[in-house]
Each structure stands twice: as C-alpha cells, then as structure tokens.
Amino acid sequence: MSDAQTSSAKSADPTEPNRRTEIALPLPQPDSLTQAYWDACREERLEVSRCEDCDHLFLPPGPCCPKCWSGKLSTRVASGNGSVFSYVVYRRSYHPGIPAPYVVALIELDEGPRLISNIVGCEIEEVEIGMPVRVRFEAAGDYLLPRFEPNGAED
Numbered sequence: 001m002s003d004a005q006t007s008s009a010k011s012a013d014p015t016e017p018n019r020r021t022e023i024a025l026p027l028p029q030p031d032s033l034t035q036a037y038w039d040a041c042r043e044e045r046l047e048v049s050r051c052e053d054c055d056h057l058f059l060p061p062g063p064c065c066p067k068c069w070s071g072k073l074s075t076r077v078a079s080g081n082g083s084v085f086s087y088v089v090y091r092r093s094y095h096p097g098i099p100a101p102y103v104v105a106l107i108e109l110d111e112g113p114r115l116i117s118n119i120v121g122c123e124i125e126e127v128e129i130g131m132p133v134r135v136r137f138e139a140a141g142d143y144l145l146p147r148f149e150p151n152g153a154e155d
C-alpha cells in the first residue's frame with residue numbers, strides 16, 4: 001500500500017541516481033572490549049583472548065573468561081589456521097553491500113576458539129565441513145577483516 005508507493009517514489013528521485021549501489025559493506029563497530037582485536041587485525045594479526053587463571057582461549061573478546069569468570073585476561077596471537085566447523089551458503093543477498101552468493105562459516109581455530117567469518121578464495125561448491133583453512137585479511141573501509149581461504153596449498 002503506501003509503503004510501496006513511498007519506496008518507489010524514493011528510488012525514482014532523479015537527484016540520487018544509483019543510490020542502492022553506493023551502500024557499503026557494514027563495518028565493525030568496535031567498543032572498549034573489541035578495539036584491540038580490530039587494531040590487531042589492521043596489522044594482520046588474529047588475536048584471541050586468553051584467561052590468565054585457567055589458560056582458556058576464547059573469542060569474541062569479553063569482560064571475563066567464559067569458563068571460570070576470571071577477569072584476568074590477556075591476548076595471544078593465533079596461527080590463523082583452522083578448519084570449517086559448520087557453514088551456510090547464502091544464495092540471496094540480504095544487504096546491497098554483500099552480493100550473493102557467499103559463504104558464512106563457523107571457523108574453529110587450531111588453538112580452539114571459534115569465530116564466524118566468510119570463506120573466500122575458492123568455489124562455493126568446494127567448501128565442506130572439516131576443510132582446512134587459513135586467515136586472509138581483506139580490506140573493507142578502514143578495516144582489515146579476517147576471512148578464511150582453503151589451506152590446502154601450504155608454501
């Protein structure tokens with residue numbers, strides 16, 4: 001009804017041609033807990049949080065250890081190697097800045113922590129659970145985003 005009329009009127013605005021194609025990829029919104037993580041990514045280091053009391057490694061960064069609740073935390077640089085724990089293929093775009101198809105995967109790092117990322121550098125059909133992957137930092141705005149590519153061709 002009126003919603004459809006409103007949106008078609010907006011897209012027909014001659015002063016803003018191609019507005020949809022200018023919408024950028026959503027970028028990280030660091031806070032006091034995650035700023036260091038994103039700063040490390042800018043230097044192409046994948047850091048995981050480490051509990052000083054029980055040695056547990058985890059992601060995402062938080063105010064305390066999710067295993068023992070200790071607040072004595074530090075960070076450790078991860079190897080960037082891991083494997084696909086699970087994944088889903090998006091065949092429809094849900095954001096103009098993220099064209100389909102693309103893969104969203106739960107990566108299990110060799111050090112243990114898991115994080116959600118994208119699989120890049122291969123055909124979507126090649127992605128499978130258990131596939132070895134390694135981090136590849138890709139520029140997006142002022143950030144370097146940790147994505148993962150197949151780690152079959154180690155050099």
Ligand SMILES: [Zn+2]
Nearest residue numbers: 051054065068
């Ligand atoms: Zn702990």
